[in-house]
Amino acid sequence: MYEDDDNEPDLDRYDTAAGYQPPDPYAKQREEARKALAAQSSDSMLETRPAGEWIARRGDRKELPSELYRSFWNEGELAILFGGKGSGKSVLAVQIAQSIALSASKVLYLDFQRTKRQWTERYTAPSLVPGKLPVRHRFPPRNFIRAGLDWDGTIPDDFKNDADHFMRHSVLDKLENTGARILIVDDILWLGRNTARVMKTLKFWATAYDLSILVLAPMKPRRKRMPVTLEDIAGTRQIAELADSVFAIQPSTFGSEYRYVKHLASPRTIIHDTANVLTYKLERSVDTLVRTLPSPVSSLPSLVSPAPFLGLTDLGPSVENDHLRDYAREALELEERERKALLKIRTRSARTAIAESFLTGEYARYLKG
Helix, strand or coil: CCCCHHHCCCHHHHHHHCCCCCCCCCHHHHHHHHHHHHHCCCCCCCCCCCHHHHCCCCCCHHHCCCEEECCCEECCCEEEEECCCCCCHHHHHHHHHHHHHHCCCCEEEEECCCCHHHHHHHCEECCCCCCCCCEECCCCCCCEEEEECCCCCCCCHHHCCCHHHHHHHHHHHHHHHHCCCEEEEECHHHHCCCHHHHHHHHHHHHHHCCCEEEEEECECCCCCCCCCCHHHECCCCHHHHHCCEEEEEEECCCCCCEEEEEEEECCCCCCCCCCCEEEEEEECCCCCCEECCCCCCCCCCCCEECCCCCEEEEEEEECHHHHCCCHHHHHHHHHHHHHHHHHHHHHHHHHHHHHHHHHHCHHHHHHHC
16 A cells, blocks of 8 residues: 555554553542542441342241231231221231230330220220120230320421421330330321331331331222222332232122222232132120131130120131122112013913913903903
8 A cells, every 4th residue: 555664654653652541630539539438337238148148048937937917917028908998907907916916926006096085995895784894805915015196296306397207216216115026007197298208218127127017008099899909009109019018908898897808919929819818707796705816826726805806707718809799789680680580471471371261262251241
């Protein structure tokens, strides 16, 4: 391409630029940031291990969680129980708390829904003996701890007029004072207006303080006789997304006293799905024993509670669609079909009788007359 060396480009002139880096205009800022990071605490929110070491060994009971409420809620999990007003979610939550407390585990139940008088009315009944005081239900004396709202509206200066922060601090304070490692919250709206932030906080608590948490949540207005889904939880979608387990309690069209419980989300295989929901009857008894949930400890006998206890009696599994049927409409439709069938039979019988009279000549006598 080139006729002689004099016309070739001078490639050697770039040799002196080898390794050259232009000045870094942010070098000073980078060095200051590096020093600041080094000066910070070495504490971290994260733990790292080889993947195989995260698998619990068979003998490590602490790492193998047990069931707190059947397959719906296990130790160490953040679970959501939701339902509409009057669905019985508080009744179920108290019954779960009692069952756990009877198995020698301490439960802190945050009840923001009922006053002392309302709680008393729910768990007392008139005595069968005239003139005697009402019969009170006997809860486990030490392991079932109920916390009710007791606040005059003032917020300490440390919380900078943030009532939600003050509430969350109050919950942690009661957990520490009671030593409870199982927390039931009735319901989520009382822990903060930002429910996504509340769920993240509870998730951190479950991990950092080795807690098992069950949170009650409301339900959106919805069409009747439709299967319940995750979309029916009131509030942000993150309530369901941040929970380990989600289950719902719903009224049944069997009757006003019947309920069913359906599992909607879980890190494990879901047993009680739409084809296998649990059926309950909501009832209280004055002169008989009301059976509560089976004990999570196999060595304990089936748990019974003295009357009066407003609870849910287990009737076994069923299909969700059976709880959604309009039985009143079906009964009317059946009655109408039977009426039409009977009318058809009577009409057919009348025609048959007329035809037979023609054949025997009996009808002709009426014509002559």
